[in-house]
Amino acid sequence: MSDSNCIFCKIIAGQIPSRKVHEDEHVFAFHDIAPWAPVHFLIIPKLHVPSMAHLTPEHQGLMGHMMTLAPKLALQEGCKPYPDGGYRIVLNTGAEGGQEVHHLHMHVMGGPRPWLKG
Ligand code: 5GP
Numbered sequence: 001m002s003d004s005n006c007i008f009c010k011i012i013a014g015q016i017p018s019r020k021v022h023e024d025e026h027v028f029a030f031h032d033i034a035p036w037a038p039v040h041f042l043i044i045p046k047l048h049v050p051s052m053a054h055l056t057p058e059h060q061g062l063m064g065h066m067m068t069l070a071p072k073l074a075l076q077e078g079c080k081p082y083p084d085g086g087y088r089i090v091l092n093t094g095a096e097g098g099q100e101v102h103h104l105h106m107h108v109m110g111g112p113r114p115w116l117k118g
């Protein structure tokens with residue numbers, strides 16, 4: 001369920017402090033410690049799933065929950081609504097995908113440009 005060596009499992013457990021955005025039975029969301037954008041938070045499953053590469057059909061409900069939660073939390077955290085506002089969702093996977101923390105996480109990034117290039 002959780003991995004005692006995992007930094008994000010420790011954040012969920014409150015062993016490492018974080019600025020919480022949302023918590024429910026299945027997910028935890030918190031501000032990124034090194035934001036790339038004016039609004040930058042992470043949504044993570046409470047279940048320790050190392051990456052997108054580890055997903056199985058039993059995770060479909062969980063991933064759907066994270067996807068549908070992201071737009072609500074983005075507005076809550078100050079992103080302007082679609083289409084003039086909006087946000088970028090990123091799921092880095094594996095070393096060549098830029099993944100550094102091996103507990104699946106969804107980056108939600110938004111706020112006024114010019115932080116977003118390309
Ligand atoms: P990745 O490169 O794995 O997709 O992204 C990991 C993200 O986790 C990075 O943006 C990094 O800033 C963030 N991060 C790493 N350690 C911590 C931490 O202890 N607390 C918080 N709030 N964010 C962290």
Ligand code: ZN
Nearest residue numbers: 006009048103
């Ligand atoms: Zn973990």
